[in-house]
Amino acid sequence: MSQHAVRPTPASPTPPGGHLLEVRDLHVEFRTGEGLAKVINGVSYHLDPGETLAVLGESGSGKSVTAQAVMGILDTPPAHISSGEIRYQGQDLLGLPEAQRRQIRGRDIAMIFQDALSALNPVFPVGWQIGETLRQRLGMSRADARRRSVELMDLVQIPAASERLGDYPHQFSGGMRQRVMIAMALAMEPKVLIADEPTTALDVTVQAQIMDLLADLRRDLDMAMILITHDLGVVADVADRIAVMYAGRIVEHADVRSLYRAPAHPYTKGLLDSIPRLDQRGGKLSTIRGLPPNLMRIPSGCPFHPRCPYVQQVCVDVVPHDLVLDDGRTSACHFAQEVRDDRVS
Amino acid sequence: MTASASSTRVRGETILDVNHVVKHFPITQGVLFQKKVGAVKAVDGVSFQLRRGETLGIVGESGCGKSTLARLLMRLEKPTAGRATLAGQDLFAASGGELRRIRRNMQMVMQDPYTSLNPRMTVGDIIGEPFEIHPEAAPKGSRQRRVQELLDVVGLNPEHINRYPHQFSGGQRQRIGIARALALRPEVIVCDEPVSALDVSIQAQVINLLEELQDELGLSYIFIAHDLSVVRHISDRVAVMYLGRIVEIGTEDEIYDRATHPYTQALLSAAPVPDPDARDHRTIIRLRGDVPSPADPPSGCHFRTRCWKAQEICAIQDPQAVLRAADPHPSACHFAELRPTAT
Numbered sequence: 228m229s230q231h232a233v234r235p236t237p238a239s240p241t242p243p244g245g246h247l248l249e250v251r252d253l254h255v256e257f258r259t260g261e262g263l264a265k266v267i268n269g270v271s272y273h274l275d276p277g278e279t280l281a282v283l284g285e286s287g288s289g290k291s292v293t294a295q296a297v298m299g300i301l302d303t304p305p306a307h308i309s310s311g312e313i314r315y316q317g318q319d320l321l322g323l324p325e326a327q328r329r330q331i332r333g334r335d336i337a338m339i340f341q342d343a344l345s346a347l348n349p350v351f352p353v354g355w356q357i358g359e360t361l362r363q364r365l366g367m368s369r370a371d372a373r374r375r376s377v378e379l380m381d382l383v384q385i386p387a388a389s390e391r392l393g394d395y396p397h398q399f400s401g402g403m404r405q406r407v408m409i410a411m412a413l414a415m416e417p418k419v420l421i422a423d424e425p426t427t428a429l430d431v432t433v434q435a436q437i438m439d440l441l442a443d444l445r446r447d448l449d450m451a452m453i454l455i456t457h458d459l460g461v462v463a464d465v466a467d468r469i470a471v472m473y474a475g476r477i478v479e480h481a482d483v484r485s486l487y488r489a490p491a492h493p494y495t496k497g498l499l500d501s502i503p504r505l506d507q508r509g510g511k512l513s514t515i516r517g518l519p520p521n522l523m524r525i526p527s528g529c530p531f532h533p534r535c536p537y538v539q540q541v542c543v544d545v546v547p548h549d550l551v552l553d554d555g556r557t558s559a560c561h562f563a564q565e566v567r568d569d570r571v572s
Numbered sequence: 573m574t575a576s577a578s579s580t581r582v583r584g585e586t587i588l589d590v591n592h593v594v595k596h597f598p599i600t601q602g603v604l605f606q607k608k609v610g611a612v613k614a615v616d617g618v619s620f621q622l623r624r625g626e627t628l629g630i631v632g633e634s635g636c637g638k639s640t641l642a643r644l645l646m647r648l649e650k651p652t653a654g655r656a657t658l659a660g661q662d663l664f665a666a667s668g669g670e671l672r673r674i675r676r677n678m679q680m681v682m683q684d685p686y687t688s689l690n691p692r693m694t695v696g697d698i699i700g701e702p703f704e705i706h707p708e709a710a711p712k713g714s715r716q717r718r719v720q721e722l723l724d725v726v727g728l729n730p731e732h733i734n735r736y737p738h739q740f741s742g743g744q745r746q747r748i749g750i751a752r753a754l755a756l757r758p759e760v761i762v763c764d765e766p767v768s769a770l771d772v773s774i775q776a777q778v779i780n781l782l783e784e785l786q787d788e789l790g791l792s793y794i795f796i797a798h799d800l801s802v803v804r805h806i807s808d809r810v811a812v813m814y815l816g817r818i819v820e821i822g823t824e825d826e827i828y829d830r831a832t833h834p835y836t837q838a839l840l841s842a843a844p845v846p847d848p849d850a851r852d853h854r855t856i857i858r859l860r861g862d863v864p865s866p867a868d869p870p871s872g873c874h875f876r877t878r879c880w881k882a883q884e885i886c887a888i889q890d891p892q893a894v895l896r897a898a899d900p901h902p903s904a905c906h907f908a909e910l911r912p913t914a915t
Contacts, residue, residue, distance in 0.1 A: 285771035286771055386861075401634075402862060403862070430634055430798065430863075431633070431839060431842045431844075432839060432842045434844075435856055435858065436858065438844075439856075457771065458844065459772070459846040460801075460843070460844025460845055461844045462846075463844065463846045463848045463850070463851070464844050464845070464848075464851055466848075483848045484848045487846065487847060487848050488849075497773060499846065501772060501773055501775070501776035502772055502801065502846060503779070503801040503805035503806075504804075504805075504845075505800055505801045505804060505840070505843050505845060506845065507804075511780055511783070512776040512779055512780055512805070514776040515776075518744075519771070519773075
């Protein structure tokens, strides 16, 4: 455990086969009246068929913006993709005209959102909304679309689906609305499902139901899933890999077990130490000092250095590259190895 | 280290005594001649005691009535029935000057630090406003100094007294809300989801602050939250609410390690645990369906429609929150027992 091969990498490594979805060195900025906010600063990640990648971060870390860029639903202006690539099955989505982009969005990559009440149209029945995709994309007749909508509602375990087809979103409970949105996202049998805080607005017992449903669907339909969340508990339950974001960068990227066992970035370590645990009683919580940075004035060097307990002069001067540790994890910290082993020993 | 301190805190005298408090919101029909056609039973007979220096956590899902309970205690809503005393004084009968004096002793911290502070007032005015209503709490000349002291107590820079709320981050705003609650030196603070709007790294700072203040000032907290881990961390005793009633109440260990009510057990099992190794040997109790409408709660035990233990008696007889044989703490279930697989 003492000697770890650490080598700096220029960019994310690509295997010969290629990934299902790959984001490479993405930069997104928001041009606002108050100035330029650098919201995404070189994010790279990939997703393989059937796996679950969790993107974890606090508000303003850029986790949702990255997903919106992948979906092609960024509000432009103010958001602008200044550089980078988003490849789906080898094809760069950013180079595609909108008409072709639209073919991929919804059919191959679908997304569900935190707040189902505002994501659904309040003036149409849910059956009509689920069927809309089928009629538009597949040219299904109304009767066929209706039949398929009931199947989809059954798939997401909405009881008495055929009777509820004509109900409006406000007539459903929060958990049921979330199921309606999932049914809509599944209509075209996507290969990738992006779930942006799918359970944040729900109670724990309902959250457990929805996370179960997503896990079952992912397995049965062989989808890959990107789960965007701030909740370290939800991530531990479902993810294969985790990318932790801070100030528009992925600061640590690892498989879920090694990350929880021995975080290799001080920010991840700080987050894990600062959550109260259900299986542990009181005592003082350790905290991360200070506040997340203003994205218009990101600190020099490592963006986390003003809050980092291990800060050295090099952290103020030099932007850390992603260091690849021997077990294949990456961490954007000059002292990634020391941080990780501190925990191990 | 603080664990031993918290166990001694529990042995205090009762400061807040709540007895069978009920709040029904009427459902009306008609425009001109409104007639009452039903009632939303938001709080349906809640009793508990809060002791001096203690934190009572109240957990439950949305719609269980926990926030209505907080508003009743603050006299922001009028109770339909019930009795409550704060330090021996009748909370619900008081009015006018007497009510104002009682209110000095009980203050509230709200959930959303973005909407609970007036954006047009400076921080100094926000924290000093209680002194306008209770001039006897601080003489006029010393108010500015007192506000600066309060800012210092909650970990903000006293020089920022003339800033506006938008110049502060979410966590700092919650500190302003706490300073305002402390201004009148109350003995009881009702915290309604005080950290749920905050990011994880900021949440820990605010929880630590609340605990430090409790140790220094001997405060008693009613701590309402839906996050079970946060409640366990901060509470000495915990009450679990479901559809307007307390279904189980006990010390932190009794609720988290020896729960006997099926709803508490399901709630605990569903809470995500930040440990991937727990994934495989954790058994989640999966509840059917959703919480029924509080306008039309099930007969007998309110939880029976989602309960896997439900028998005929559950629909007929309303279980009381009494000590049960399985573990000696109040649990409102006819079939109260420890969870067999619990380790």
